[in-house]
Amino acid sequence: MNAFATLPSSVDDPLPVLCVGAGSMGRAWLAAVQADPLVRLAGVVDIDQDAARTAVADLGMDVPIGADAVAVAAATGARAIVNVTVPAAHLPVTMAALRAGLPVLGEKPAASTLAEAVRLATVAEQTGQLFMVSQSRRWNPRVFALRAMVEGLGAVGSVTTEFFRAPRFGGFRDQMRQPLLVDMAIHSFDTARFLLAAEPVSVTCQSWNPSWSWYRGDANASAVFEMSDGARYTYVGSWCAAGAETSWNGTWRISGEKGSAHWDGDHDPELASDHPPLDRPASPYSGIAGALQVFVEALRTGVAPMGEIHENLMSLAMVEAAVESADTGVAVTLADVFTRARELPPTSTAASG
Ligand SMILES: NC(=O)c1ccc[n+]([C@@H]2O[C@H](COP(=O)([O-])OP(=O)(O)OC[C@H]3O[C@@H](n4cnc5c(N)ncnc54)[C@H](O)[C@@H]3O)[C@@H](O)[C@H]2O)c1
Structure with a gap:
C-alpha cells in the first residue's frame, strides 16, 4: 500500500466527481453519486456523447458532458473520477486521471490484464494518488x-x-x-x-x-x-x-x-456448527454506494481502503492464472503469473477478452 494525497469532503462541501462511462453500470454509479451527500456530480464523460447526454437527462440533472475525463475535470473543477468504462478503457482513462492529479474509483477489473493493473499500481505510487477498485460485493x-x-x-x-x-x-x-x-x-x-x-x-x-x-x-x-x-x-x-x-x-x-x-x-448465511461466529463488526457499507463511501472516507482520512490497487491485484491475478491454466491444461502458480505480468508488455497477457 502506498501513501496517497487526501481530499476533504463534507455535506457542506461535497467532493466534486466525474462519472466516466455512461453505460448500464455507469447509470448505476450516477444514481449512487447523486444519492451520496458527500459527493457532487460535476460532469459525465463518455466517448459516446449521446450516451452521456441521455444519462444526464434521465437523471434530471444539468451537468457538463464531454469525451475526455481530464479535460472535463479541468473545466468543471472535478477532484476525482469514477471509471465505469469498458475494461479495455480502464488503463488509459485511469492512467490519464492519476497523472492529472485525480484519484480514481474504478469498476472491476482494475484493468484488462494483470500487467496493465501492475502498471497502474506503479502510476498510483508515482503520482501519490489513490486508485481504488470497487469490488462492490466485498461490502455486502x-x-x-x-x-x-x-x-x-x-x-x-x-x-x-x-x-x-x-x-x-x-x-x-x-x-x-x-x-x-x-x-x-x-x-x-x-x-x-x-x-x-x-x-x-x-x-x-x-x-x-x-x-x-x-x-x-x-x-x-x-x-x-x-x-x-x-x-x-x-x-x-x-x-x-x-x-x-x-x-x-x-x-x-x-x-x-x-x-x-x-x-x-x-x-443471511447459515451456520451448521456448535461454535458461534466470532464477534465482528458488521459491514458499515453495501454495494457500489458503499464502495463510494469507502473511497470518500479514504480520501478524507488517508487510510488505505480494501480494494486499493495493490490489495486488489491478487484478485485479478487469480483470474489471469485461471485463464492461463485453462489455456495450457496445467497448474499455474500465482507467483509465476505476477513475475510474467511484471516482465510482459502491458497489453499482451492472456486474460484479455
Ligand atoms: N460491479 C458489478 O457488479 C458490475 C456489473 C456490471 C458491470 N461492471 C463493470 O462496469 C464496467 C462497465 O460495464 P457496463 O456493463 O456499464 O458496460 P457498457 O458497455 O454498458 O458501458 C461502458 C461505457 O463506457 C464507454 N466508454 C468506452 N471507452 C471509453 C473511454 N475511453 N472514455 C469514456 N467512455 C468510454 C462506452 O461508450 C460505454 O458507454 C466494466 O468494467 C464491467 O466489468 C461491474
Whole structure:
C-alpha cells in the first residue's frame, strides 16, 4: 500500500466527481453519486456523447458532458473520477486521471490484464494518488457475517462457489474470449480471499463453451485454487445455464474443522456448527454506494481502503492464472503469473477478452 494525497469532503462541501462511462453500470454509479451527500456530480464523460447526454437527462440533472475525463475535470473543477468504462478503457482513462492529479474509483477489473493493473499500481505510487477498485460485493453485510462464521470454524478445508446464470447482455461480454472468468468470476475470487483471509498459491482450471452458448468465448469454467492456509477454493460456474439459477453472488459452502457455513448469496448465511461466529463488526457499507463511501472516507482520512490497487491485484491475478491454466491444461502458480505480468508488455497477457 502506498501513501496517497487526501481530499476533504463534507455535506457542506461535497467532493466534486466525474462519472466516466455512461453505460448500464455507469447509470448505476450516477444514481449512487447523486444519492451520496458527500459527493457532487460535476460532469459525465463518455466517448459516446449521446450516451452521456441521455444519462444526464434521465437523471434530471444539468451537468457538463464531454469525451475526455481530464479535460472535463479541468473545466468543471472535478477532484476525482469514477471509471465505469469498458475494461479495455480502464488503463488509459485511469492512467490519464492519476497523472492529472485525480484519484480514481474504478469498476472491476482494475484493468484488462494483470500487467496493465501492475502498471497502474506503479502510476498510483508515482503520482501519490489513490486508485481504488470497487469490488462492490466485498461490502455486502452478509459477506461480513459469513466471514465471522468462517473465523469460528477453525481451520478450513474447502470453500466452494457454484454460480449458474443465463444473462443475455449483448455488448463486450458476448465477444470476450473468457467472459465468465474475466468479467464475472473475479467477484467470487475476491470474496474467497476475503472470507479465508488467505491468498491463492496455485490453480488448475478448465473452461469450455456449451453447444447452445450465445457467447463467442467460454461461458463455463471450473477452477480449483490451493490457498496459502492449505484450504482448496473451488469455483464452478456457467453464464448460459438456464433454470434453477443461483443468486448473482453464487452459492457458497465453507467446510471447516468445527462445522460448515452456507450462503445462498441472497439471504443471511447459515451456520451448521456448535461454535458461534466470532464477534465482528458488521459491514458499515453495501454495494457500489458503499464502495463510494469507502473511497470518500479514504480520501478524507488517508487510510488505505480494501480494494486499493495493490490489495486488489491478487484478485485479478487469480483470474489471469485461471485463464492461463485453462489455456495450457496445467497448474499455474500465482507467483509465476505476477513475475510474467511484471516482465510482459502491458497489453499482451492472456486474460484479455
Ligand atoms: N460491479 C458489478 O457488479 C458490475 C456489473 C456490471 C458491470 N461492471 C463493470 O462496469 C464496467 C462497465 O460495464 P457496463 O456493463 O456499464 O458496460 P457498457 O458497455 O454498458 O458501458 C461502458 C461505457 O463506457 C464507454 N466508454 C468506452 N471507452 C471509453 C473511454 N475511453 N472514455 C469514456 N467512455 C468510454 C462506452 O461508450 C460505454 O458507454 C466494466 O468494467 C464491467 O466489468 C461491474
